[in-house]
Amino acid sequence: MKLPFSFKSSVLIPMMLGWLILLIIPGILFVFDISLFPLLSLDSTAAETLFWITSSGTIPYGVATILLVLLLSYRRLERSRFFSLFFTISLSMCTILGLSHYLKPLFNEARPNAVWLEQHYLLNTDNFYSLSKAERKEQMMAAVNQIEHADTEITLAPLVKQHWQHEVDFSFPSGHTLLAITLTMVTSYYLLLAGNIWIPSLLFFWSISMGFSRMLLGMHWSQDVLASTLLGGIIGLVSLFAIHKTFPFIWSLSTKLVSQRRKANQ
Structure with a gap:
């Protein structure tokens, strides 16, 4: 069974290009000091649609989003790659939760709506x-x-x-954007490696929509989304690298334990 241990430029290049596009959008808003709040009518159908998009990154719905992504990935990845994806997502999600919990009170930034x-x-x-x-x-x-x-x-x-x-x-950083970008980066790597394009594409547009929903609903400034997009991409790449280095040992150990257990039961 093939193990997911080699980074491929054919996968990393489209990932990095997608990340760059995700950075450019809030970057333009930040550089030109453009605020998207309160441009949108917040009693409109569009506002309610944005609420449901942003809710996909809010607990408990955010957990459901991660589980859905894992379910879709499970059907399209080899077993070893799926477990590598599972460990990478787990590591990256724990990282963003800890980072968000630490940074919000550190920066003490009021939300746009406040x-x-x-x-x-x-x-x-x-x-x-x-x-x-x-x-x-x-x-x-x-x-x-x-x-x-x-x-x-x-x-x-x-x-x-x-x-x-x-x-x-507090406003900074945007935890929703961190979740969306990190999940998109990590999942896209494994699915692109397996030749799947449509799920990474959906996740890419979901990430864009998440950033816009946070700004249009008055939850975040453009610098929050920009910084969170940058951090989310870095966390995703570091998590991929960490699991890339440790997963061969984890996978080898787990397969040995399973093999020993099967022999003991025979």
Whole structure:
């Protein structure tokens, strides 16, 4: 059975090109200081569609997304490559969770929607981010419920209102973008290696949509998405390299244990 131990330029080159495109989009917005919030009508069908896209990276739906990707990959990869993919995804997801947990309080960056609420005298960000998460949710709920009575240009669809009330932590980095980029990079490597193109293509457009959804819904600034795209790609590549180096030993050990167990049961 072939083991997935050699990096191939025929796979890495399209991966790197895709990553570059994903970096260029928020990079242009950042360089030209273009803010996508509040350009979109947040009580529209488009806003609700973006909510469902962004929810695909939100717990528990994010876990379901990873499991779906693994299921689709399982049907298209050899057993050794699938387990290598599983270990790589596990390593990269643990890394982004830890990194996001550490960086958010370190940078203390307010979300665009919180800044907008402050500009309309519905929230005080200094006080808001000093509260516990439960207290922030209560205060955000109160602020969101006052929007329709304030002199503002924004009306929130119920799903978007629910999202604002749920996402009350700091802005930098974008955990949703980290998840989307890392999952796309890692999964695309193995599937492109196996000759599958359509799933990596879907994941690529999902990653683009995720970044846009985070910015258009007022959850992140362009620099958050740009930095998370950069970090997500690096984490994906480092995770691939780490498993590339360790998986031969893991696979060899596991096959020996299985073989010994079968002999013992005979």
